[in-house]
Amino acid sequence: xxxLITVKRGKCQGGYHKKGxxxxxxxxxxxxMCLGAWDPVSPWVTALxxxxxxxxxxxxxxxxxxHCADPxxxxxxxxxxx
Numbered sequence: 001x002x003x004l005i006t007v008k009r010g011k012c013q014g015g016y017h018k019k020g021x022x023x024x025x026x027x028x029x030x031x032x033m034c035l036g037a038w039d040p041v042s043p044w045v046t047a048l049x050x051x052x053x054x055x056x057x058x059x060x061x062x063x064x065x066x067h068c069a070d071p072x073x074x075x076x077x078x079x080x081x082x
Contacts, residue, residue, distance in 0.1 A: 002026045002081050003045050005033070008065065010074035012037075017074055024081075025049075036069045041078050048080040 005023040012018065016034045023030035025045050029038060044055075044064045053061035063079040 001049065003048050004077075004079045004081050005030065005041055005045070006077045006079070007037075008075045008077050010068070011072070012068070012074050013070050013072055019074075037074065037076060040066045040069055041076055044078045048078060 003025040005025060007017050007019050007021040009019060012034075014034060014036065016032075017037060023033050027049065029042075044066055047055070048062070048064075055061065055064045057064065062082075063077055066076050066078060068074045068076065
């Protein structure tokens with residue numbers, strides 16, 4: 001079951017990502033994603049790949065929004081794709 005990471009909003013201060021960028025993940029780090037964006041999403045990718053459904057925001061058992069490590073940076077959605 002792959003995971004889709006989508007840039008939802010914000011501005012990438014490094015110029016690597018823009019709104020609408022998508023990355024598919026299936027047990028490997030996605031090519032082209034910077035470390036500042038990967039670091040905060042990787043625990044949620046692993047949790048979703050392992051079947052977690054009780055995510056902290058509780059609104060969607062298959063998705064989580066995560067902010068880039070840069071406080072002025074981007075917000076990403078991590079979503080399990082059935």
